[in-house]
Amino acid sequence: xxxxxxxxxxxxxxxxxxxxxxxxxxxxxxxxxxxxxxxxxxxxxxxxxxxxxxxxxxxxxxxxxxxxxxxxxxxxxxxx
Amino acid sequence: xxxxxxxxxxxxxxxxxxxxxxxxxxxxxxxxxxxxxxxxxxxxxxxxxxxxxxxxxxxxxxxxxxxxxxxxxxxxxxxxxxxxxxxxxxxxxxxxxxxxxxxxxxxxxxxxxxxxxxxxxxxxxxxxxxxxxxxxxxxxxxxxxxxxxxxxxxxxxxxxxxxxxxxxxxxxxxxxxxxxxxxxxxxxxxxxxxxxxxxxxxxxxxxxxxxxxxxxxxxxxxxxxxxxxxxxxxxxxxx
Numbered sequence: 222x223x224x225x226x227x228x229x230x231x232x233x234x235x236x237x238x239x240x241x242x243x244x245x246x247x248x249x250x251x252x253x254x255x256x257x258x259x260x261x262x263x264x265x266x267x268x269x270x271x272x273x274x275x276x277x278x279x280x281x282x283x284x285x286x287x288x289x290x291x292x293x294x295x296x297x298x299x300x301x
Numbered sequence: 302x303x304x305x306x307x308x309x310x311x312x313x314x315x316x317x318x319x320x321x322x323x324x325x326x327x328x329x330x331x332x333x334x335x336x337x338x339x340x341x342x343x344x345x346x347x348x349x350x351x352x353x354x355x356x357x358x359x360x361x362x363x364x365x366x367x368x369x370x371x372x373x374x375x376x377x378x379x380x381x382x383x384x385x386x387x388x389x390x391x392x393x394x395x396x397x398x399x400x401x402x403x404x405x406x407x408x409x410x411x412x413x414x415x416x417x418x419x420x421x422x423x424x425x426x427x428x429x430x431x432x433x434x435x436x437x438x439x440x441x442x443x444x445x446x447x448x449x450x451x452x453x454x455x456x457x458x459x460x461x462x463x464x465x466x467x468x469x470x471x472x473x474x475x476x477x478x479x480x481x482x483x484x485x486x487x488x489x490x491x492x493x494x495x496x497x498x499x500x501x502x503x504x505x506x507x508x509x510x511x512x513x514x515x516x517x518x519x520x521x522x523x524x525x526x527x528x529x530x531x532x533x534x535x536x537x538x539x540x
């Protein structure tokens with residue numbers, strides 16, 4: 222079973238990489254671009270045992286995200 | 302612990318990907334002439350150490366976030382215990398990132414506002430000289446020390462910043478050569494020009510500049526040595 226986690230920067234946290242991409246898109250003529258934020262997508266292959274929802278949440282809190290600067294979203298929640 | 306040299310006994314942790322541990326060991330052993338142990342990250346205990354250094358580098362390749370994986374190295378359990386029991390711990394650059402990720406210091410270090418790796422000499426103002434790492438340095442003194450980082454932009458929420466200020470935990474701030482703390486002298490976008498902070502008890506100190514890289518005059522100036530000289534006077538566990 223595959224679980225996908227998206228880690229994104231909290232609102233208000235500077236994202237110079239996103240800014241650079243935003244400017245690049247605008248200079249390519251994509252004038253409708255109003256903002257770009259870059260995050261991380263993490264795919265986790267799990268064996269399906271135990272309470273996976275809790276386990277993935279725990280992973281996000283302990284390692285995958287930094288609560289000071291980042292939010293996380295568990296995209297494909299496991300069955301349990 | 303009292304060593305034959307009369308100076309503190311240092312320990313320098315080596316994580317996979319650390320790359321400033323040899324410079325740090327060199328400064329402590331050859332320049333400071335103090336005793337020092339190199340401690341591999343797989344070690345599970347600390348013995349007879351007065352001052353522990355988490356060195357600069359790219360522990361675990363900076364994967365995920367700088368310092369995020371190093372905080373789970375086996376050595377970190379005794380390091381956290383040592384720090385919580387009042388042991389003197391200094392984290393330089395990546396070591397600072399490890400201290401923040403471990404929760405031993407508040408806040409986080411995010412990407413430089415320029416999105417570039419910056420490697421150059423900068424100036425920092427010593428905001429307080431009653432910490433183990435700055436004792437003996439004049440308050441308000443300006444030190445010229447190199448930085449070398451991509452993620453050195455100190456960030457914390459407003460409440461944390463207020464707490465840092467109220468408790469006087471900001472130890473070093475980026476400034477110009479005359480000691481003016483302003484935006485022009487801020488190399489990486491750090492909130493309030495923060496270059497180094499300590500915990501409330503002052504025994505845990507993290508900084509982005511690399512004092513081990515300029516501890517000898519032959520390297521331009523020896524401003525970094527003052528920090529190691531201060532640390533050499535620390536006695537965590539007198540025996």
